Structures are given as structure tokens and as C-alpha cells.
Amino acid sequence: MTPRQIVGKIGLWFSVFVIVSPAILFFLWMLSLSLKFEIDNAAYPPVFFPEHVAWKNYADVLASNRFLTYFINSLIVTGSATLLALLVGVPAGYGIARMAAHKSAIVILIARITPGLSYLIPLFLMFQWLGLLGTLVPQIIIHLVVTVPIVIWIMIGYFETTPMELEEAALIDGATRWQVFRHVALPIAKPGIAVAFILAVIFSWNNFVFGIVLAGRETRTLPVAVYNMISFDQLSWGPLAAAALIVTLPVLLLTVFAQRQIVAGLTAGAVKGG
């Protein structure tokens, strides 16, 4: 190695360190907060590695009845909104791609630009009139605002890249459009569906704004529950941080293990107009 290459290597690793450390340090600090007793969390200068590890913070959060309820709520809302979105969005993406109906993308675009609160005002009234407030149904429906555009958008992009030859051959052999979709297009599209599924799950799971308006005491999802813990007791940082970490842990694990799909989905969405 020449001196110039050595300098380059050092520079590169220094840059990597500078770029990645805010993320690493943040999540380590979050972990540290969640594993400390109050006496350590209230200490100044801050304690980074506690002498006594407060596993109790996690046990307390997990043992509370409500937390389990909210976790199940989150599972139901995210699960239903994602599955419904796949059910209507995958065929729609296929149809739009095959009809080359690019103008329909404008609707997706409008959905992307519109602030979430704008949907809430009219839909909140609708749910009130229909007497649905107090159940999980309003949240499932409004989460479709997030999941359906993601699924359609990603599936349009995916079906545009899958080869047409097999489908045409099947059509000539007398298969119906539905059979072609079901037995030819769908199996090929599995990776695309995985991308759409993962992104829809993450953005639905993380959603906060719909819940604070529509959720009652019994129907909170986890992000709303965590938010209510903040205003409830500001001072016990340990359990709060533990709760925050539990809420976001599924998403962080998905990010690490499905990084390739996430990157593919986000950049496809982005480059094509997100």
C-alpha cells in the first residue's frame, strides 16, 4: 500500500465511524436507560454501565395487563390492515401494470402527499355516525390509508418488470386472466409481495397519529400506549425506555433481517416518486 492508500483507508474508516455512531450510540443509550434503576437514571454525570442491571423494568412492562392488551391490539390492527391491503393491492398492482394505466399513479401520489390528519377529520365523523368508535375497526380501516398505497405502488413496479412471455403463452393455451394471475404471475411475484408486506407492516406498526384520535382506553395500539405513558409519569425513565424498546424491537429486528427487501422497496418507491 502506498501512503496515499493508507491515508485513504484511515479516512474511510473514520468517515464510517462518524456516520454510523449516532445510530449505534442512540440505541445503546436507549438500552442503557431501559436497564437502569431510577437512581442510576437520575445520576449526573450519567451512568453508562449500571452496577445493578434492572431487568425488573422489562418484567414490569410485560407483566402489566394493559401492555398485553395493547400488544394484541397492535397485532390485530397491523395484521388486518396489511392482509387486507395485500388482498386488494396485489391484484390491483397487477391490473394497473398490465393495462399500463400510469395515470392511476396520480391517486397514489395524492395519497402520499396528503397529511394523515386530513383523512382523520372526515373518517372520524363517519366512524362516529356508524357507531364504530370504541372498537378496533376504525383503526384497521384507516390504517389502509397507509398500507394500500404502499402495496399497490410496489406491486405495480414489480409486475412491470416480470416477463410477459409466460403469461401470453398461458393465455394462448386458453387460460383465463384470473388463472394466469393466480398460477403464473403470482408465484413469480413472491419477492415483490414480501417487500410490500414488510413495508406495510412497518409503517402500520409505527403509525401514531391515527391512534391518538381514534383509540379509546381499551383500543390503544402500542405507539399510543407508549405516548400516554410519557404524559402519565415523566419521571420513571427505566420502565419508559424499556417499553419504548419493546415497542420498536420487532421493527428493528425486521430492519436487520430483511434489510435487502426494505432497501429495495424504499428505493423503488423513492426513485419512482414515493
Next chain:
Amino acid sequence: MSALTQSTPGAAQSDVAPEKALRPPSYWPFVVPALVVVIAIIIFPWVFTIWMSLNEWKVGSSTTFVGLSNYLRLTSDPRFIEAVGHTLVYTILSVLLPLVLGTFAAVVFHQKFPGRGFLRGVFIMPMMATPVAIALVWTMMFHPQLGVLNYLLSLVGIPAQLWVFHPATVIPSLVLVETWQWTPLVMLIVLGGLAAIPTEPYESAQIDGASIWQVFRFITLPLIMPFLFIAGMIRMIDAVKSFDIIFAITQGGPGSASETINIYLYSVAFSYYDLGYGSAIAVVFFLLIVLLAAVMLYARQRMLWTEIASGT
């Protein structure tokens, strides 16, 4: 955004075009269920919002048609005007900082080094993590007495800050969180752009003995410009609408120092339950986002024309 300009139909589609013209409705059944959903949850709410914005509409009292008076009320609502100002400052900072840092990060991640895939995964974690959970931890870090940020500042001799607890520093502090969270998205988009750049210009630059900065400034930057523009556009749309972080950390405070349009919209609609006025804010808010997007598109076109005119 660029969906209409960029997604040109492939050759395969133009081949089937005549056949498609003969049997146009054949793919419609695939689209109909989604169409129903989109009409119910996206188009209907929009139409209804516009209708509500023309009415005096409060929860628990009767509604009356008032024409454009909700919109006129906006022009003399100091809290709304102030919120527009906060939104613009917040947005401009939250576009520029992630663009600069994200480009730098993309150039770094474009290099080959051991552990790159894993570190990239760690780097994008802030953007995927649950915003409310993140906000909670940032709130603890911003704490003036016990927060770790003031401790870190004290290590390098900078006096303690009030961060989100002072009107003058609250917006920059929130931008810090927003930048931390969304720089990864810019990085991913620009990284996609870098991957598409041919290697020839770099080889000749190396032969000519160009410095790293010159290579970046005169080769990389012009070639990734389209991607930077898209990243900037997406960042703008998201920053204008930013809600979770601001709401969870400051709720628009202290006072109304960090109250953006979205936060004000929330108060009007769901604290005061003034749905008619809230709808008017939602419509104007949407138009503002479209306007900002149009300005960016126009600026980009101007840039391209000047480039063509000056022959670079």
C-alpha cells in the same frame, strides 16, 4: 412525483398495445376491489373535507353553510400564520441537512469495506424505528439537568442548553431528531444513483490526478443530481407533514414555539373539535405542499435549462 415522467412503459407493453385495445376491460376486475377501497378511504375523505371546509362544523352542534369564510378566517389567524412560518423553517432545515449528510453517507457506503452490509443496516435503523419510541428517548436525552446531550456538550466545554425547552432552540433541536431519523433515506436514494454511474469518468480523472473533492464536485455531483432532487422532494413532503416527533416531544411548545401547521391542525380539529375550520386548514395545507413541490420542480427545470444553455 416523477412517476409520470420516469416510468416509461417497457417494450413488452407496447407490443401488446393493439391486443389491449381490442379487449380493454379484461384487467378491470383485478383493479375494482382496490378502487372501491381507494374511493372509500382516500377520495371520499377528500371530497368530504372540501365540503366540510365550506361549513361551520363543530362536534355537538348543528352545521351551517358559510361559504369561504373559514378560508378568510385563516388569513387573519395569527396562530396559523405563525405556524406557516415554523413549518417553513422546520422544512427547509429538515431538507438541507439530511441532503448534505445523506450524500456524504452515500459516498462512504459506496466504497467497499468489510461489514458494509451490516453497518448499512444499523445506519437505516433510525428511519424504520417507531417514531414515538424514538421521541421518548430523545426527550430524555434533551433533559436540561439529567440529559446525556448536555453531559456530552460539557465534555467539550460547551455550556448546557435548554434544547426543546426554550423557544429559540426548540426547532433546531427537533430538526436534529428529524435529521438523525431521515438522513438514511437520502443515503439510500443517492446510493442507488451512485450505483448507476459508469466508471469511465473516474478512471480518466484518476489519470489526470484529480483530488477527491474535485472528483466529487465535477463528476459525482452532476451525475447524482437527479437523485438528489428526488430525495429532496420526498424529504420536503415528509418534513412539511412531520407530526409524530414534534407532537411526542413538544406538542408544539414551549408556548407555540414549535407549532407547525400539522400540529395546529390537530389542535383545531381534535382539541377544539372545530372540524369545519380544521378542514379548511387541511385543504390549504395540502395546497401548500403541492405549491412547494411545484416550486422545486420549476427550480429543477430552470437549472436544467441553464445547464443546456451554458453547454455544461
